[in-house]
Amino acid sequence: MFIAMNRFEIALGHEKDFEDVWRNRDSHLDGVPGFTGFKLLKGPSNDEFTLYASHSTWESRAAFEAWTESDAFRMAHSGANPRKGTYMGHPKLETFEAIL
Amino acid sequence: MFIAMNRFEIALGHEKDFEDVWRNRDSHLDGVPGFTGFKLLKGPSNDEFTLYASHSTWESRAAFEAWTESDAFRMAHSGANPRKGTYMGHPKLETFEAIL
Numbered sequence: 001m002f003i004a005m006n007r008f009e010i011a012l013g014h015e016k017d018f019e020d021v022w023r024n025r026d027s028h029l030d031g032v033p034g035f036t037g038f039k040l041l042k043g044p045s046n047d048e049f050t051l052y053a054s055h056s057t058w059e060s061r062a063a064f065e066a067w068t069e070s071d072a073f074r075m076a077h078s079g080a081n082p083r084k085g086t087y088m089g090h091p092k093l094e095t096f097e098a099i100l
Numbered sequence: 101m102f103i104a105m106n107r108f109e110i111a112l113g114h115e116k117d118f119e120d121v122w123r124n125r126d127s128h129l130d131g132v133p134g135f136t137g138f139k140l141l142k143g144p145s146n147d148e149f150t151l152y153a154s155h156s157t158w159e160s161r162a163a164f165e166a167w168t169e170s171d172a173f174r175m176a177h178s179g180a181n182p183r184k185g186t187y188m189g190h191p192k193l194e195t196f197e198a199i200l
Contacts, residue, residue, distance in 0.1 A: 003141060040200035042197050043196045095144065096155075098139040098140070100122055100139065
């Protein structure tokens with residue numbers, strides 16, 4: 001199993017904006033080959049931001065990479081954005097292979 | 101759903117030691133109330149370390165927290181440790197609630 005997590009640092013007070021964007025977007029993931037599941041995760045907060053992570057699971061890294069080059073990926077990322085000031089820096093992608 | 105991830109920065113060249121500790125340990129997780137799954141994830145490497153994360157899923161934060169105060173938790177964490185020099189700093193726990 002392969003997991004792709006995109007980490008988002010969301011400025012305090014902007015959490016609802018960020019969640020609404022995800023709540024209302026069409027992920028275009030249904031039926032993507034090798035895609036097995038998606039969750040939006042809310043993590044800890046500090047004095048500046050709340051950490052969120054998108055958490056998608058795939059049969060393999062190859063399936064994930066094929067999706068990132070697909071029309072479905074472009075459509076999923078062409079939608080609405082949250083208000084200015086929501087993001088503290090760029091999202092950070094981390095990918096993992098389940099080894100045990 | 102609740103996810104607990106413990107992030108480990110493992111010095112380059114120590115990856116096998118670290119994986120062996122996990123491969124050989126008894127997690128004592130089977131039958132723990134509210135526990136739903138465990139994976140050991142291997143993430144990206146940089147010039148200094150390889151990122152790993154333990155990834156356990158739970159029915160709720162309360163179930164996870166009860167486990168951390170249980171005998172099963174103490175037993176799971178009393179086993180062998182990898183060689184000195186394996187860890188770059190302390191593991192960092194991050195916990196998440198699945199909201200979507």
